[in-house]
Amino acid sequence: MTLLVICAIAAIIVLLEDFTEMISNVMGTITLILHFTRMCFVIPLILWPLVNRSRSIKLCNSAIDIQIRLYDRLNPNEPIKHVGFTLLKAQTILNILVLVMNCGFFIYNFYMFPQVRKLQLVVIHYGFALIEFLISVHHVNTQIWAIFIARQLKEMVRHTKSIRQDALRSIIALSSDLDDFKKLFGSIFGPMQIVHVLNVFVMCSVQSYVAIYCLVPAIVASGERFPTMSHLTVLNIFNHLCTSVVYVDASQKEVTARRKHVLRNILPIACLIMMFAYLGSVKSLRDFNLMMQSVMEIVHLIKYCINGQIICYVVVWMYRYSGDVVRLYQDMIEMDNALQRLRPAIGFETDHHGPMKMLIALAILLRAAISAYHLVTLSTDDTPVSIDVMLILQGNVVVELILDLDKIYLVFFAIYLNKRYVCIEQMVRTNDAVQLVGTFEAFGRLLTVKERISQTLGQPMLFMVLETFVACSVHAYLLMFFAGTNAKTLLHVLANAGQLAIHFLLFYILTHFYDAVERKEAELRSALKSIQYINFKQQTGEQKDFYDLINLKLMMEPPKITACGLFEINLQIFYNVFAAIITYIVILFQFRGFEKAP
Structure with a gap:
């Protein structure tokens, strides 16, 4: 009072x-x-x-x-x-x-x-x-x-x-x-x-x-101040969400990329990793013999171990390759500046990132629902649950959220390449001989950006493929396991179905957009080849030499976006991972049959 x-x-x-x-x-x-x-x-x-x-x-x-x-x-x-x-x-x-x-x-x-x-x-x-x-x-x-x-x-x-x-x-x-x-x-x-x-x-x-x-x-x-670069500032969302340590600074006259919030983004994840590793190791050593007697416990152990190792690699990559990411951002900024000089009215009006922001919100909401699911199931369980198990479960939810955001972060670069290929193709089809030289230079810049994306983001792509394979295999197995039991496990079925859906959805979107990059590049190359046959008789010798240079450039092998050079990121890898998941599930059910055998 x-x-x-x-x-x-x-x-x-x-x-x-x-x-x-x-x-x-x-x-x-x-x-x-x-x-x-x-x-x-x-x-x-x-x-x-x-x-x-x-x-x-x-x-x-x-x-x-x-x-x-x-x-x-x-x-x-x-x-x-x-x-x-x-x-x-x-x-x-x-x-x-x-x-x-x-x-x-x-x-x-x-x-x-x-x-x-x-x-x-x-x-x-x-x-x-x-x-x-x-x-x-x-x-x-x-x-x-x-x-x-x-x-x-x-x-x-x-x-x-x-x-x-x-x-x-x-x-x-x-x-x-x-x-x-x-x-x-x-x-x-x-x-x-x-x-x-x-x-x-x-x-x-x-x-x-x-x-x-x-x-x-x-x-x-x-x-209003920086309309031409507002599409790149969407990358700052990932800086705020501890997924990247690079920031697109649009506060000055010229848009630049720099490192920002390095300690704030890395230190919490590092503390989470240490807590996750310590509690997980203590529990695994304490209950190792008991865990080895159940296939369900084994798949959970595999999932948590893989997630822990992948998040360690992701944090190391964030810090070690931050300079390469800054250079990649700068190349993208210079690329857009070059296109802006060629066509000042272009404005990148097609760069709307509403669906990507909705995907981020969907991932956060789903992980929040999974966190609430763990709290509800553990608090209503008749068997008392120790605090270390609760911390391990909640820590794994945060780890999986960070990995989901990493997938969406990688999707942005595929969207960027797709839209720039479409923009250059539209400029080529205008048949403007004055802009042709600048357009061809922009095409060369875009190939450089694509190559740098492959070199810089190859390791995270490899990590995401591995994480998707393990997570989808585990949750698909758990989904079929709970669906096949007679107990009241509707909440468990829904939780595993939701996690399986978000993993498959994000991985499909990732591979779909990178597969679309190759298609858009093929369409652009076809448009560049066709321009040398337009008004062929009226072409001067200098123009014919320039077209020959374009043809020679197009005959060269284009850079591919790969996971550390092991395989290309496209829809084919999605189908391969899907087939591997089915094989892995069959193996798990065979082990479950051995578990039931007397």
Whole structure:
């Protein structure tokens, strides 16, 4: 209550000083609304424990009585099971992290901006951050009782199936007491649930507007200042998502590529790898004999080992070849500048990356769903799960998300080559003799970019092929395994089907676009060959010599995009990997047959 009074006094002081300025714009108005609603929400939260003190004590005593009667009397030989609060613990940890981040952000503003070094502003910033934390903690407290009721109902159903007469009588009596407990819970927490729903609505609305308010003007401004290179700044998404350490800087007059966020992008992944390797090694050594007795455990072990090794190689490649990636970016920028000089009106209006951004969002959402799937299945499992297993599973989800983003990152370069081939082919078919020399030079530049892509990105492509083969094989095996069991494994089937689908989808898109590069290049070469037969009689000797030079250039073997020179990246490798996956699944099921044999 003291905190609320202090925050209210500070807010009134600021409001009296800057009221006219705050209501003159939308951002100030919604900030005022947000702080006012928080104060309105925290008042019933403060009065709630005072009004419901006796009933809250009665609720706790009823919960203890139900817990004792359910476990001690029905199962005297079984220890009292702990209610699974894994999700609520994670939510509490997130609330603490948000509070720490808010305080850190305010400290940064305090030292960077002298105008916020006022006592009333400091009180408002820290006070309302703490109020928001208290509201979120109370929300967690409300959810505890709902989970408690759900767990007791689950245990009662389990005991009912045992068909013991004494158990059935006790269950009937307990069900009546549990109904009374639910009514008491609803009468105490019902009004507060309305408060929390309104709080979530206001918070989501305000924060969504703030995000749009901050992001959209910057994106529009950057697109207006540098329209010809806005298509390359999409690569910065991968820099922000820890997939690349190279950044396209469009803040100056000339667009350049440079290394940025190297430590920020590599250090978290390196820490994740060390944690993943340590916990995985400890668990594998501890349960190695048990794991070798099951094909399912073996395929999981293979998958995690391969993922761990591949992410190590990816991190090393990100740092070691960052200079080559910078040069590749610079070649792409120079390539586009050359095309822009040839046709100033080109504008690269076809460079829309909406589908690729949707693919990034799809990968992130699916991995978030897989993370939630692990939390739900482990928290609802009757067997207690150790924290190291939970960390291994969640760490592997993050690793697979990074590898998914790497595949999408590689897809961008194939899209880039395809669109540049189409652009040059359109320029060739205009039959403009003045631009023909520049167009042919642009074709040579594009071949150089293609060769550099093959040299620079060959290793990641090899890693992605290996990761796709292992992941698809494992998830296809698990999908058929769970689909063939009689147990209720619908959630497991959906989870493995989703992971199999995203791996196949990303790998098919990757190989499809690189296969399209070869087709577009063949069409461009055909267009270049055909121009020497147009107006052949009117051609001068110099023009014929130039066409002969073009013909000689076209007769040379074009560079191929390969995985470290081992094989070309095209649809053929997709079909080969698909066939290898089927073979691998057959082998796994044969081993499973040996496992079932006596």
